[in-house]
Amino acid sequence: MAPTSERQHQREPGGMRRRSLFAGAAALGSVAALGAAGCSRVPDEGTVEGGSLLDKLRDSGTVKIGVAGEKPFGYIDADGEATGEAPAIAKVIFKRLGIPDVRAIPTQFGSLIPGLKVQQFDVVSAGMYINPVRCEQVLFSDPDYLMLDAFIVRKGNPKGIKSYEDIAKRGLKLASGTAYAEVDYAKAAGVKDILILPDQVAGRDAVAQGRVDAFAGTNVTVKDVVKGSPRVESSEAFQPEVDGKPAYGAGGFAFRLSEKNFRDAFNRELHKMKKSGELLRLVKPFGFTEEEMTDLTVKDLCPPAEGAAS
Numbered sequence: 339m340a341p342t343s344e345r346q347h348q349r350e351p352g353g354m355r356r357r358s359l360f361a362g363a364a365a366l367g368s369v370a371a372l373g374a375a376g377c378s379r380v381p382d383e384g385t386v387e388g389g390s391l392l393d394k395l396r397d398s399g400t401v402k403i404g405v406a407g408e409k410p411f412g413y414i415d416a417d418g419e420a421t422g423e424a425p426a427i428a429k430v431i432f433k434r435l436g437i438p439d440v441r442a443i444p445t446q447f448g449s450l451i452p453g454l455k456v457q458q459f460d461v462v463s464a465g466m467y468i469n470p471v472r473c474e475q476v477l478f479s480d481p482d483y484l485m486l487d488a489f490i491v492r493k494g495n496p497k498g499i500k501s502y503e504d505i506a507k508r509g510l511k512l513a514s515g516t517a518y519a520e521v522d523y524a525k526a527a528g529v530k531d532i533l534i535l536p537d538q539v540a541g542r543d544a545v546a547q548g549r550v551d552a553f554a555g556t557n558v559t560v561k562d563v564v565k566g567s568p569r570v571e572s573s574e575a576f577q578p579e580v581d582g583k584p585a586y587g588a589g590g591f592a593f594r595l596s597e598k599n600f601r602d603a604f605n606r607e608l609h610k611m612k613k614s615g616e617l618l619r620l621v622k623p624f625g626f627t628e629e630e631m632t633d634l635t636v637k638d639l640c641p642p643a644e645g646a647a648s
Contacts, residue, residue, distance in 0.1 A: 388598055388599045389594075389598055389599045389600055391594075391596075392435065392603055395435075395437045396437055399438055399439050400439040401432050401460050402441050402442075402443050402458075402460050402461075403424075403440060403441070403459055403460070404443050404464060405425060405444055405464050406444070406445060406447040406464045408447065408465070409562070410422050410423055410562060410624035412442075412463055414442060414444055423482070423621040423626060424465045425442060425463050426623075427463075427482055427591075427608070428461065430607075430611070431604055431607040431611070442463075443458060443459040445458070448517075450464055454592060454593075454594060455475070457594075460593075461593055461600075461604075462593075463591055466589055466590065466592055467587055468588050468636055469640070470639075472592070473636070473639075475595075476594065476595065477592070477594070478593075478639075478640070479593070479604050480605055480608060480609070481632055481634055481635075483589055484587065485587035485588070486575035486577055486587070487554060487555070487557060487578050488554075488555065488557040488560040488573050488575045489552040489554055489555075489572070490545045490553040490563065490570050490572065491552050491570065491571060491573050492551075493567075493569055495573055499552050500574065501576055501578075502526075502528075502578065505527070505529050505551070506528035506529045510551040510552065511549075512524055512550060512551065512553070512554060513533040513544050513549075513550040514532060514533075514534065514535070514541070514555065515537050515538060515555060516535070520554035520555060520556075520578070521534070521554075523579075524554060526580040527578075527579075533549070538553065538559050538562075538563045541555065541563075542564060542570055546567065546569040546570050556587060557572075558625040558626060562625050575629070586639065591604060618631055
């Protein structure tokens with residue numbers, strides 16, 4: 339595998355998210371109705387304003403973040419505290435922006451963007467994949483990670499599974515998680531029969547029991563769930579493709595369209611953390627490595643709409 343910087347320059351921006359692009363598009367259908375229910379003014383779709391939310395949050399000292407209960411990206415731990423790679427980053431950056439108190443608002447993944455738009459929380463902090471559909475609805479920070487895919491396979495990977503194409507050509511049985519982008523990647527590669535399971539834990543058990551040949555997920559989640567298992571392991575990480583182009587899993591933070599100043603201030607701090615190496619040190623405990631660090635920008639991932647708007 340090429341070094342991270344080399345891999346990035348070889349790649350072409352695009353792709354869907356860990357949570358399905360199609361599921362995300364369906365969830366966005368309810369945005370207009372939810373927005374009408376909000377009591378505060380919401381900007382017209384497609385508009386970007388400077389925004390004053392950052393100043394208001396500094397005055398109050400508190401920011402509310404939306405999380406979706408997905409390890410290792412963003413979740414609530416046993417003590418009721420927000421944790422995961424995205425909340426960990428958020429706590430550092432918001433403190434440096436003069437907002438010391440970070441409060442997590444848990445919700446379902448499909449409710450994150452609608453909830454942001456009607457001001458249930460101020461920022462989506464859930465490792466959300468950046469794609470053109472979502473860029474029409476929110477302002478994204480630059481991505482803080484770039485994720486490859488991997489499979490949970492039987493110990494020793496006896497069937498030599500390395501890609502979705504391997505599964506399609508050989509008629510193997512694949513499973514993946516509810517609303518995972520990996521389902522779309524597999525279908526694009528010609529996989530016909532996909533067992534949908536609640537999460538990677540269920541996927542690990544299905545592979546171990548021989549009910550499926552592989553479970554598809556993100557490299558970090560797959561590696562985490564197979565630790566210590568005598569029956570299953572992680573395949574080598576790989577870059578999925580759709581229609582011959584890389585489908586990137588690059589995640590970031592989402593802000594309302596009206597809050598460009600807030601997003602830009604967040605981005606400046608994020609870039610400082612990337613440059614110093616602090617970002618990698620911060621997310622390492624959640625299973626992220628140098629391989630997941632990226633120099634891609636939101637303009638790379640959402641041309642031309644996000645680039646023009648921001």
